[in-house]
Amino acid sequence: MKSHLTNDIKYFDYNATHPPYPEILESSLEDYLQNFYNPSGITRYSLKNQGKIEQTRKYLSKITGGIEKQFVFSSTGTEANHLLVQSLRVLYPNLTSVIVSPFEHSSMYAALDVYGFSIELIQTNKTGTINLKHLDFLLQREPRPVICLYAGNETGVIQPAEEIHKLTKRYGTVFYSDLMQAFCKIPIPFSFFDGYSFSGHKIGAGMGAAVTYLPEANPKFRLFGGGNQENEHRAGTENSYAISCLQKVTELQLLSLEEKISRLKGFQSKLEVALESFGCEIIAKNENRLPNTSFFILPIQTVDFFLLGLEEKGIIVSTGSSCKSRAREASKSLLYMGYSEEEALRAIRISTGSFTTLEELEILIKETQDLIQKLQ
Template sequence: MKSPLTNDIKYFDYNATHPPFAEILESCLATYLSGFYNPSGITRYSLKNQGKIEQSRKYFASITNGEEKQFVFSATGTEANYLLIQSLRILYPNLDSVIVSPFEHSSLYAALESFGFSQDVLSTDKTGIIHLQNLQEKLKLNPRPVICLYAGNETGVIQPAEEIKKLTKEFGQLFYSDLMQGFGKIDVPFGLFDGYTFSGHKIGAGMGAAVTYLPKVHPDFRVFGGGNQENDHRAGTENTFAIESMRKVSEFQKENLEEKNKRLLTYRSQIENELENLGCTIIAKDSKRLPNTTFLILPIEEVDFFLLGMEEKGILVSTGSSCKSRAREASKSLLHMGYTKEEALRSIRISTGYFTTEEDINSLLLASRELIQKFQ
């Protein structure tokens, strides 16, 4: 599959958004241009497009062992997260708080606030893994639904979903998870979660489509009203192009997952060994992590100049979660893990993916070495 990246760009921000698989998207676009009809219409052309959406819904149900009618397509991961949390408010109208990890995307916390839930945040440490004993204590004291993402968008740490599921099941509670970083990158144990979300642009399908898996079929689960699309769960014309692209890219990612991850693990080892030798601290190094993600603390104060220097060399990395990176706030994940604000402000994230090459890695390491030595 041909990379859409130009030769002068070395891209290391896959956790923010995966570069699109141009050939797949172009194929889906050609189909859309010749069959652009509104899938909610009554003509046979519209019904054909609705059939494509249902085909995609059936596909996601098949790879997750989920129920078709519990899958809802929306436009963005943020919207998908809002629908997931809205379902909690419908199921538990008098519930005032939920148990939540300290590693969630900001949209998840915002959704909880919007629907009137206070957040009982789980404790953690520098492993980046939630404390299961703390979860057990919270459930014993006040049994409530639990929300914990599967893989951290900054640290890449994979949470102990099986153990979390055992505890939530013991106390008769729902277990929701944001799978934005896990889906398409690793094998995900979908059956452990009562509800979850994932998004197309995180796997290279472009912007415009995301998924919420709801815990059951319920007529009042919806963020937007006014139309009966998505089995009455989401008013608004479906983005047939984006939904079909997400399905086809998912198929491609699934077929190539094992080979890709072997390669990315090799790259991750190269990156971390070299940067540790330059004085960087690898965050949660010994924890189970995504094979594509390295979150580290630079041994220099001039982080902004480091990032600008990297960009001038055509190398794109980030300071962590893209939703907060422009604000240059200290990573809340790191603060919860026990790092200082000063350390958190020196953190950067390097994330690789399908199109990353050995040449990219060599360029990244050479530029990092030059800039760190320059600013030390």
């Protein structure tokens, strides 16, 4: 399927948001316009819409091996993460501290703060992979829940989920994971996680639907009160349109997952060979990474001019996590990995996806080379 973009933009920021699949969004919108009834109502029309939501819940159960009632739909990844952390507070009312990776999205750290948890960070280095020996030490000293995203939104590094799972089970605690960047990009070992989250807009389903998988169907896990929607986990009328898009795009993404991984790995290799020849440093180059993500340090100081230069050519990249990139702060992930603030401020992320073409990639490589040479 080709991108619907009719302008000349070459888009390389898929980790921030995936361009929508127009055919899917349009077909779902057509259905919504005809069947707009509140899924929480008592008429057969409402019940039919509620049935569609339950079908999506059943579909997620099928592809993940999870229990249907433990899937909760919300509006954004941030909200999904807050519900995930809120469930920890209910499970462990007297818990004060949680073990966390240094690579989490800011919404995860914010949620932990909201629910009164202090955090102890797992050590890492320039590989961008957590130190399992340090995690073992932390759990041995005090068994506590572990939160570690599966794939980094900046580095793309895939964390050792199986080993983390084994450690948490050895010490009798739970393992939660933010799957926002991994879902529909790589195969996911869902059984290793007690709870997790992912979002529709990261895969091309548009804004408005995210998912939390809870460790159990406990009605005390309630992000909002005021209604009994989502098995009492989240009050508020469900976004049936966005939930429908989420399922349809997930089906499409998984159908072509193997081919997409192979194609994007080829793009990643071609891009990074070129970047290194221009003097760039590829971050976590030798680690197990997402096939669509390249995070690198430019050999120039004038990063803002570099970004503006690409934008003038109709090319969009980013400086890392979209929640922080506008502020132009040094990436905390890179600081934890041992990079200096000066190095971190020269970091650029390029992330590809379903609609990326070889022609676009070659234009990106050429323009990047030209800009680096001009700005050196």
